Amino acid sequence: MIAIDVNEQTCTGCQLCVIVCPSECFAMEWKTNKAVVIDEVSCIMCMNCEDICPPDCIHIAVDATPPVVRPVPWEPRSSRRDSS
Amino acid sequence: MKDPVETLRADVLVIGGGGAGLRAAIEAQRYGASTLLVDKSIAGWNNNTALAGGGVKGALAGILDESIEKQYRTPEEHFVDTVRYGEYLNDQHLVEILAVEAPARILEMAEFGVSDFHALCTLGNPAKGGAAITDGMNAARKALGGRTVHACVVIELLRAGGRIVGALGYRIIQRRFVQILAKTTILASGGSGELFERNYTVNTTTGDGYALAARAGAPLIDMEYVQFSPYVPADPALPMWYVMPCKARMLGVLRNVHGESFLERYLKPVGKEGEPFARRFGALPTDIRELIAWAICMEVHEGRGHEGGVFLDLTHVPDEVWEEDNPGRFDRHRLFHGFDFKKPILVIPGAITHLGGVRIGETGETAVPGLYAAGEVAGGVHGARRRGGNAISECLVFGARAGKYAALEARRLPEAAAPQNADEALGVAQAYQLRSPAPQGYPKALRKRIKEAMWKHVGPLRDAPGLARARETLETIARDADDSMYASDAFELQWALEVRNMLDTGRLIIESASRRRESRGDHHRLDFPEKGGPEWLVNVELRGDPERPDVELVPARMARLQAPAEQPAGHYL
Numbered sequence: 003m004i005a006i007d008v009n010e011q012t013c014t015g016c017q018l019c020v021i022v023c024p025s026e027c028f029a030m031e032w033k034t035n036k037a038v039v040i041d042e043v044s045c046i047m048c049m050n051c052e053d054i055c056p057p058d059c060i061h062i063a064v065d066a067t068p069p070v071v072r073p074v075p076w077e078p079r080s081s082r083r084d085s086s
Numbered sequence: 087m088k089d090p091v092e093t094l095r096a097d098v099l100v101i102g103g104g105g106a107g108l109r110a111a112i113e114a115q116r117y118g119a120s121t122l123l124v125d126k127s128i129a130g131w132n133n134n135t136a137l138a139g140g141g142v143k144g145a146l147a148g149i150l151d152e153s154i155e156k157q158y159r160t161p162e163e164h165f166v167d168t169v170r171y172g173e174y175l176n177d178q179h180l181v182e183i184l185a186v187e188a189p190a191r192i193l194e195m196a197e198f199g200v201s202d203f204h205a206l207c208t209l210g211n212p213a214k215g216g217a218a219i220t221d222g223m224n225a226a227r228k229a230l231g232g233r234t235v236h237a238c239v240v241i242e243l244l245r246a247g248g249r250i251v252g253a254l255g256y257r258i259i260q261r262r263f264v265q266i267l268a269k270t271t272i273l274a275s276g277g278s279g280e281l282f283e284r285n286y287t288v289n290t291t292t293g294d295g296y297a298l299a300a301r302a303g304a305p306l307i308d309m310e311y312v313q314f315s316p317y318v319p320a321d322p323a324l325p326m327w328y329v330m331p332c333k334a335r336m337l338g339v340l341r342n343v344h345g346e347s348f349l350e351r352y353l354k355p356v357g358k359e360g361e362p363f364a365r366r367f368g369a370l371p372t373d374i375r376e377l378i379a380w381a382i383c384m385e386v387h388e389g390r391g392h393e394g395g396v397f398l399d400l401t402h403v404p405d406e407v408w409e410e411d412n413p414g415r416f417d418r419h420r421l422f423h424g425f426d427f428k429k430p431i432l433v434i435p436g437a438i439t440h441l442g443g444v445r446i447g448e449t450g451e452t453a454v455p456g457l458y459a460a461g462e463v464a465g466g467v468h469g470a471r472r473r474g475g476n477a478i479s480e481c482l483v484f485g486a487r488a489g490k491y492a493a494l495e496a497r498r499l500p501e502a503a504a505p506q507n508a509d510e511a512l513g514v515a516q517a518y519q520l521r522s523p524a525p526q527g528y529p530k531a532l533r534k535r536i537k538e539a540m541w542k543h544v545g546p547l548r549d550a551p552g553l554a555r556a557r558e559t560l561e562t563i564a565r566d567a568d569d570s571m572y573a574s575d576a577f578e579l580q581w582a583l584e585v586r587n588m589l590d591t592g593r594l595i596i597e598s599a600s601r602r603r604e605s606r607g608d609h610h611r612l613d614f615p616e617k618g619g620p621e622w623l624v625n626v627e628l629r630g631d632p633e634r635p636d637v638e639l640v641p642a643r644m645a646r647l648q649a650p651a652e653q654p655a656g657h658y659l
Contacts, residue, residue, distance in 0.1 A: 017259055020577065021237050022131045024288035025325060032575060044325045048214045050131055069323035074430050075392055076345030 003067045004047065006039045009059035013037055019051040019060055027051075091263040091512065096122035096233065097496040098489070099252050099268035101240055101295070103129030104136070105216070105481030106461025106488075107274035108223040109191075110450075112198075113489030114272075115230035119496045121489075122266060123227070124235045124255055126290050126580070130224035134276060134287055134462070135481060138216035141372075142482075143475030144188030153333060155372050155475040161185040166647060168476065170658050171373075172469025173607040174623055174649040175308060175642045179448055180467045182645065184476070184483050191482040198222030216478065238264060239580045240294065241515050243271065243302040243457065244505035250302060250456035251502035254511045256583070258576045263515070265508055269496035270456050272488045273299060274481075277440035277462040278312065278591050280584075283534075283541035284436035286315045286327055292533075292584040293591030295463035297632060299444045300590060304452040305629040307465045307640070308442025309591075309598035310609045313472050314546045316340075316371070316378035318436035320395045326436065334408050336371060337362050339399045340382065341430060342390040352381035354656055369659035372474035376608045377657055379435035383546040383610075386434075395434035435546055439477055441468040441608065442598070445627065450488030453629075456495075460488035466625070469642070470607020518573040518582040527570030529581035535563050536588050544595055549613040553600045560596070564589050590632035598626045601637055623649055 006027060008019075015035035020028045025044035028037050028051065037060075051060045098114040100107045103125030111121045123129055130136060141150065145164050147157040158164040164185035169176050199222040228234075238255040244265070245251065252267040275295035279287030300306060317335060318326055342348045347359075349367065353374075357365035364370050371378060382396050390396075443465035450458040461481045468476060521527065543556035567589065573579035604618030605611050623642050628635040 017237075018128065021127050021258065024132050024137060024290070025327065026289050030575075030577065043323065044327070046137075046325050046327050048137060050214075054128065054131065069321075071321045071323050071429060072393070072432055074345075074397060075343050076341075 003065055003069060004042055004045050005063045005065070006042055006045060006051070007061045007063060008037050008039060009061075010034075010036050012057045012059040014057055016056060018054045018056070022050040022054050024048060024050065091265055093265045093267065094122060094235070095501070096120050096266065096268045097270070098122075098492050099124065099266050099271045100274060100489075101253060101271065101298075102133070102274035102276055102461070102463070103127070103224075103234070104133030104274065104276055104461065105219060105223070105478055106485035107272070108220060108227055109482050109485030110272045110274055110460055110489035110492070111227045111232045112223060112230060113486045114493040114496075115227065115232050117490055117493035117497070119493035121232045122235060122268065123232060124238045124240060124253070124266065126237070126239050126294075128236045129234050130220045132288050132290055133220065134279075134291065135216045135478060136220040137214050137288055138478060141475045142192055142478040143473060144192045144479055145185065146189050146192060150192070153336070155370055156473070161189070164188065168473060169469065169647050171471050171473055173471060174469065174644065174647070175607065175625060176469035177466035177643045178645040178647060179643060180446070180484075183448060183487070184467055184479060187483045188479040191486060192479070195219065195222065195482075198226045219478070235264065235266070239583050240275075240298060241583055242507065242511035243298050244511070245302065245507050246503035246505050248455060249503075250454055251505050254508055256515060256576075256579060258580055261576050263512060265505070267502040267505070269499040269502055270458060270492040272450070272492050273444065273452075273457065273459040273463050274461045274485060274488070275463050278595070279437040279440070281537060281540045281588050281592055281595070282312070282437040282545065283537040284318060284320075284326065284434055284545070286318050286436045286438045292588050293440070294584065294587040295459070296440075296443060296594060297587035297590035299452065299454075299457070299459065299463070300594060300628070300630075300632045300635070302454055302457060303629065304454045304457060304459075305445045305627050306443060306594060307445045307625040307627050308469070309465075309594045309628060310602050310626060311441035311468075311470055311607065312437050312595065313376050313439040313441055313608050314379040314435040315375050315438035316382055316435050317398055317433050320393070320432045320434040324431070334400055334403045336364065337400070337403050337407065338371070339402075340378070341397045341399050342385050343392040343396075344390065348385050348390065348396070349378065349381055352384060353377060353659070367659070370474075374659055375438070375474060376471050377659075379546055380610055382433070382435055387547060387612075393432060395432045397430035398433045399430040401428055401430060439472055441465065441470070441472055446484070448487070449491035450484055451491065458488040458492045460484040470609065514586070515579060515583060518571055518579060521570065521572035523572050523574050524570045526566050527572045529571055529573065529578050529585050532563055532567055532571060532585045533581055533588065536560065536585065536592060539563070540592055540595070544592070544599060547610050547612055548599055549611060550600065553596055557593070557596050560589055560592050593632045594628055594635065597628060597635055597637065601626045601639070617653055620649065620651070
């Protein structure tokens, strides 16, 4: 799974991550003037946020936990019709 | 809370910082014009060219990667294939230019630091395959002295005495309105993917350019032609825009709810069962995306789908193929959400490219003096269907042309006159700012409603009742927006302005789709499932107020290649 981490201590509230993210994973929390992550599932790992963040406070962490995807309605290998 | 207005001047204003916009700005600078490029995001960073995962097309077989997309030996071959695949709705003069100029424009990328032509769009970061192109061009543009206004959403094109003299924008970070006065303006603002709930595009593709051009009086063509991409993940646990490695995807098998491979029902197989896609169907999947998308939608429509989609089965793809894609790519994808493709993935098609758009001539000029257009926002190159790779070639070729001719025109002209509609445009944005927040006027919620309606009724399969419902729904949303859409911060103002553009672009797509009462290319009507006769070799041209555009069916511009009198059976692959 993906985890987007914003370091609240060093975030300067410049808004660049919100602006460069193609999947709208970030939003601004105006009260504290910090960026917050609102959607991790939509992250496509383009790394725009990590690359642009001036104080380098965004990190995309990946662990090996597989996402829980919907079950397939047939048994993938046994009912295979072609033998590719 | 009136934000101040600043004024900037340039010879050439470029709206959009993707492939076409960057290329246009480079060429305009080279021709001695001072350019100013405006981007909603950061120029070169968040656009479909940078995040492209495919390739580029041109008569450079042997130089460009042929395992992802077909490449051509000669420009003639490129021309003929583009027109035939585009169902003869292309403007053949534009296709001629594309075919002839693409090789030079692609090889020229070496000047911008792109050295590996073999994999022009598949280098490096798998989710950002085109970044080599945009980064290179962006650096070249800046080195030539091109100026930039980042994070600036364009509200309206400015007019003076029948000419476009720049644009009014809003700078999101500075929270300031900006009036950019320019002798000529190039629209390179990309497509409309974000109008559809399911899409395979960056979030900035809200159809702004179509709406801006239409409101400025420029005619648009082929607005019904939205290309849908087949392999868009639909599992809620995965991002919809999940760029899968190209070479592995080439081996994928699509299966319906029963686990049956079903593409054979829609595309005549030429190879044996179990062979890779290209041998089985005689074309690479990236080249015939819309046909696969249509097959998926028909399968679901006929009741053999699962949760509205089908499964892309890559379980049989050997690890070597994943690894072959490019070094490190396999590991990135395996790590990405911990997902290793050992389970078939639920996919539902999504909008990827808008094929129609602003009508342009050979120099990129529109019918409105002072306004040029290039890239996805322009129409006419692809016709009714698009080969994979032609979009980036189009950006490079027509971006360069628009930049050149906009600069040459600007050199002859005096400073831009004072605009006549600046106050009116400013009023539109300020009205949103002055309104108090109410739940029904939240711009992001309105945007979501538009996306749902467009996807449900104006998606890959269309019919008259659905299009009528889409129109009603859009008008309801438009009334809500007129009554209560508000913007209490800078991002909300951006979304509100995007909603306004999405409504206008949506109206144009619906109007155009309602007029084409046949199924041709990427426009599939369930109520008119057959391809029409020669009377439908026309472009639906819209002009005037997007709410009530004037519609004209204009014969497609054929030059050397005439459509055959008899429609051949089956699909041209």
